[in-house]
Amino acid sequence: MILTLVDDILDIPAAEWDALASPAGLYLSHQWLAAQQQDPTAEVHYAVVHDGGHLIAAVPLYVVDTEPNSLYRVHEIVPGRTPARTLLAGARRGYLNAPLLHPRLAPARRREALSHLVTAAGSLASARAAQPWWLYVTDTEAAELAAACGTRPVRLSQDARIPLPGSTFDDYLAGLPSKRRVSIRRERRAFAEAGYELRTLRLSECAGTAGALLAQLQERHGHSADPAAMAGLLRDQAAGMADTGTVLAAYADDRMVAFSLYYHHAGTVWLRATGYDYARLRAAHEYFNLVYYLPIEAAYAHCATALHLGMESLHAKTLRGAVTSSLWAVQGR
Structure with missing residues (x-):
């Protein structure tokens, strides 16, 4: 096996990278990482392992210089840690992470390849006077990483996704308890009767308005947010992702008052953002419709088999059929 460091993911063929990354999801895909690598707050490299000329x-x-997101500051999410320079291995955005390993590797070869990745992270961290960490790693991968690093994983949170059986929204409903089915039908009916005009847009068409609504959501949850900054982040995301995101928007009096943004990737719909003009909502369960029910309909329309919802609000998610799995932090060596 040959380990090398690459400075630009565009120098790695997307098909080869995504053959490894597809099971890990959107936030480790070639396109997502390419969109993130111009972020000035960190120095990024890509450790790759080849065997017989094949990426495995x-x-x-x-190497993080400044971390604007508190949920990626190790000293704020891992007990007993003090602020220090950090090397984050794996996805830095999206709260879902895994080392990328070829699915057909035999167990011994898998351990060897993973050891190369751990070594690469540790060597670069040592050269930059940083501490290596793998954040928001799923259960199986966390156990493998902990064994490779000689450390113990620390539980951070839970990830949620809704499996989508069958081929229609009714198939999704059929898997829920009867009382929940009644509640969902009532919420969908109230939203339909509220009289919103629904539009499906590209993110580039509405990043400014969506950014302002996203800022309102952040403020409502106690996080300071500048509407112009949020709009800028969405514009950058639209450009970096080749405008592949889908915006579902609710309009009242020709004005966007609520939206959700999602991506289709590897048979899953990935919810990325949502926002609301709370003063203009019509008390019609806008959040549940834009975050759950309308994306589920869109997922079925594209033959997707799951809606990925991520962390937080786990009770509301599990009530609507989500399954959860633990997310872990693993200190590198």
Whole structure:
């Protein structure tokens, strides 16, 4: 096996990278990482392992200079840690992470390839006077990483996704308890009767308005947010992702008052953002419709088999059929 560091993910063929990354999801896909690598707050490299000329393992490595997101500051999410320079191995955004390993590797070869990735992270961290961490790693991968690093994983949170059986929204409903089915039908009916005009847009068409609504959501949950900054982030995301995101927007009096943004990737719909003009909502369960029910309909229309919802609000998610799995932090060596 040959381990190398690459400075630009565009120098790695997207098909080869995504052959490893597809099971790990959107936030480790070639396109998502390419969109993130111009972020000035971190220095990024990509550790890749080849065997017989074939890419069999990979991981992005971020030497973080400034971390604007508190949920990626190790000293704020891992008990007993003090502020220190950090190298984040794997996805730095999206709260879902895994080392990328070829699915057909035999167990011994898998351990060897993973050891190369751990070594790459540790060596780069040592050269930059940083501490390596893998954040928001799923259960199986966390156990493998902990064994490779000789450390113990620390539980951070839970990830949620709704499996989508069958081929229609009714198939989704059929898997829920009868009382929940009644409640969902009532919420969908109230939204339909509220009289919103629904539009499906590209993110580039509405980033400014959506950014202002996203800022309102952040403020409502106690996080300071500048509407112009939120709009800028969405514009950058639209450009970096080749405008592949889908915006579902509710309009009242020809004005956007609520939206959700999602991506289709590897048979899953990935919810990315949502926002609301709370003063103009019509008390019609806008959140549940834009975050759950309308994306589920869109997922079925594209033959997707799951809606990925991520962390937080787990009770509301599990009530609507979500299954959860633990997310872990693993200190590198």
